[in-house]
Structure formats: C-alpha cells, structure tokens
Amino acid sequence: MANPISLFNYVPLGLQRREISASVVGWGGYMVVLSCYCTLYQALLMPTPPDFIGSLVWAVREWIVWLLITPLVFKSLRRNINGSLANYLRLGSIILVATVSFRVSVDVLTDTRSAVESAMIFVPRYIAAVAVVLSLWHIYLLKSLTAQASTSSAPALLESPADGKPESKATYPSVILVSKGNDQCLLQINKLECVVAARNYVELFADGDQPYLLRMTMSDVQALLPPADFVRIHRSHIVNIHAIERIKRQSSGNDLVRLRSGRELNIGRKFKEALDQFDVMRACSD
Template sequence: MSARISPLPRPMAWPVSSDIKTSLLCWGGFMVLLSCYCALFQIVVERTPADLGGSFSHVFKNWGVWLLTTPVLFAALRKYSTKWHDRAVEFVAFVAIVVFLSTAVPVAVDLLTNARDAASSLMIFLPRYVAAVGIVYLVWHAFLRDRRSSIETVETPPPPMIEATPDEPVVHEAVAPEPPATLLVSKGAHQCLIQISRIECVSAAGNYVEIIERGQRYLMRATLKQLEDELPAGEFIRIHRSHLVRRDEIDLIKSQPSGNGTVQLRGGHVLPMSKKHKQALQRFRHAD
C-alpha cells in the first residue's frame, strides 16, 4: 500500500537573512570589481605599483555603508509594495532619510581625515547615493520581489479502505482532509501560531503575505493564491488581486464612479476594491 504525496508550503523563514545575503553578494562583488579597476588604473595610467589593499579601502569608504542600507531599503520596498496608492509620500520620506543618513557616513569620514570639506563631499556622494537607490530597487525587483516560495512534499497516510464481502468489490473511500485551524507565521524574528478564525485580512507583500489578526501584523512565506487555497472556503473573499478579507469582518463598502472602491473592516482597516472583484462580492451578498 503506497502513501500519497501532497505538496505543502515550506515553513516560513524571516526574509532578513535573504536580504543581507543579496546585499553582500551584489555590493561585495561591485566593490571587488571597482578595486581591481583602481589597481589597473594605477598600473596602466599612473604607471605605479598596484595597491589593491589601498584601492579596496578607498572603495569601501565610499560604498561600504550600502551593505547595511540595502537590507533596510529591501524591507521598506517589501512593506510598501502593495500600498503605493495611499503611502507613497511616507515611502519617499523614508527613502530620503535613509539616503541622507547614508551620505552622512562618507562625509563624516572625509571631515575626520581632512580629505575634503563637507560641502564638497556632499556634492560628490549625494548624487551617487540617489542613483544607488534606483539600483537597489532594480535588484529587489529582479531577484526578490517575484521569487516563489519553495514547495516541499510530505508523506501522508493513505485513505482508509473499507472491508468488502467476498461477493462485493473492494471500495476505497477518500476522506477529505480537514482545513487547518492555525497558521505558522513570523512576528519579528520569532515564529508563532495564530488562529485562522481570528484573521481579519490578508495582503500580498512580494514573496510573502501580510496577515492581520486582531490588529497584529504577521508575515508568512507564501503566495496569496496558495494561502487562499488553504483557508476555509466561503469564509474569505478576494476584493483585489492583492487582498483577501474575512466576509464577517466587512463593515462598509464604498464604490467609486469608475467601478472600483474601498472596503472598510470592523477593525478600522481600509483596503482597495477592484471593479472585477466587486462583482464577486455582490454575488456573495445575494447568496446571504
């Protein structure tokens, strides 16, 4: 008797580790290549012995701060990626603060080493760091945003077999698995179990989904479609390609002339509603 193999989502891991590895790989490679270029410049143009260590020290002084800045920007992009419509100003202000603090590091180093005055350093590094933000976004968009969660297989016991009399054929009755009552999610650097019955809404967030349960926010590594398939049928409804809500939590629906709108939940959260999914919501109302 063989066992049935069912695909299940891999337990979720906090994304900080992946962000740091990507930052180290990209910026580390960039600084090594730039150091080699500086050493080659010394040999070919200046006709002096190559100082690879000095070249790397100079490059690291100019760009080393981005090893720490980049994971912070990755986290911000993941947080705001599904909320551009109402949090764009907040995101731009956050990025501006990060760029300003990053620029302050090489400027302070130049002042301490008497390399150049603050105004000159600011004019040199600020345009470079603004351009670096664009590079960080491209790296996040290409390698981190659309990465699918891994799938692993687990062995489950076979369905029970009903004993048959000698005159009757053997009949196998499949037993439908009960939907899970809890989900394993991340809160900060820790993992915990939450009750599905207490979930208010679920939103897509890059490679993860953001779950709101009684006002608390959690992350789970899965696509919105994968989690939708795991949730009890009929209790949740999709109101937007990036948002699922519990039907019982809907407090107010506001429509716009374009056909789109917003859905306000009992907990106070307001989520966008697309015209396409509004029609599905109307069908559920009629079914009630």
C-alpha cells in the first residue's frame, strides 16, 4: 500500500508566493484605483485642488490591514482546508471581528471617530472584504493548490519493461481531495471503484450512488492512480481492476465492464489491450 500522501500537506513554494502576490496585487491595486477615484472626485466636484498622494495615504490607512491579513488567512485555510460553508463562516467571523476591532481602535486612539460610528462604517465594508478574500481562496487558490499538489505528488513513470506494465519510482497518494455537494472531503484511493469524465469535471465513484467531483482532466487523474490497480478502459472511464466483476461481450463488438456495484461501463476499442495486461479479459469474460 502506498504511503499516505495528502494532496494538501504538500504546499508548493510557488503557491505560497502566489498567495502573497494575490494579496499585494489585489489590495495594492484596489487602493490605487480607490485613490484615483477620490482624486477624480476632488477634481470634478470639490473646490480644493485634487490630491492623489493624500488620497493614496487615506486609502492605505483605511485598507492596509487587509493587505497584511490576507496572506495569514490563506495560510490558515491551507492548514484547515475543509471547504465547508461552516468552516468559511467560522473563519470569516474571526477575520471580521479582528479587522473591525483594529479599525475601531485606530479611530478611537486618533480621535477620528467614536467606536460606534467607526463600527457602523466599517462592518459592512469589511463583510464585503471577507467575502472577497474567501471567494478568492475557494475559486482560485484552492484549485491551484489541488492541481499543483496533485502534479507534484504524481509519480514519474519509468520506461515500460518487456511485459508492457509501467513501473513507478515514487509512491502514489493514498487519498485525494474531492468535492461532495457543498463540502470537500478526503477519498481513499483504494476504495475508488471507477472514474468517469463529466465535462469540465470527473466523477469518482466509491461508496454509494452519489459521485464525488474533482475538477481535473482524466489524464491528470490517471497519473495519480497506481497503474497496478487502475486501468483506463475508455477515453471517459478508468476502473479499479479489483472492482471488476465480469466483462460482457457484445455482438456489436462494444464490450462492457460490469463492476461489483452493478455499474456497467463501455470499453473503448483502442483500450482493450490495456485490460489484457491484467488478464481480466480472460478471467472475467462471459
């Protein structure tokens, strides 16, 4: 059995830099745009001369806390990568309380506003900021983490020996991060029955009828699976050979694989040879 390798325990350095870059570029760009807007507002509607530097200083003072805290939020999400709504709400509440408290404290200490007035101003703004940061993580960085970790943990294959069976020089992951409904969970690869292509996703079937979802190509998924246990039987199907009950011959030549769960999958003509290396065609054929 492969050593347990969690796809999210390996954090590529490039991804960590991407998290920092996302914070700096995102919030830095936002503050510059906000400063330009304020300068334009001053030029068109205010009697005083426009002051871009003053506007930039104001924008930095208002939003600098988010530039600093966003990489810490990403790091926290990496350590607890459960993508459930409850997890996001819990973390979002902590971030909101921390940032609003900081902003209110600054306003009170500098006699800019009262605590109540400051809270009334910044709570709705920072709720929106929390939503943006968590959405950025879930939509962009989480998928990058999964894809990069998958690529990094996928073994490099040696040249095939004389018997045609691929050999690996590295271990394969024993678990994979997948989506089920609104949640994300770990699926043990040795319990995986089959993988089926579904447009921009793949469906992974293990226990029960409901599939797990993964945003990845069939080729990328195949690279994660130990070739001694999994075989691609169709451009849209990968099966666990231990889950095969029989091969159903068809007069049309379009044979089927019947799995122990009762699920039946087509065998692509050009993939029949892949099954031969496991002798399942002879052992399980009708």
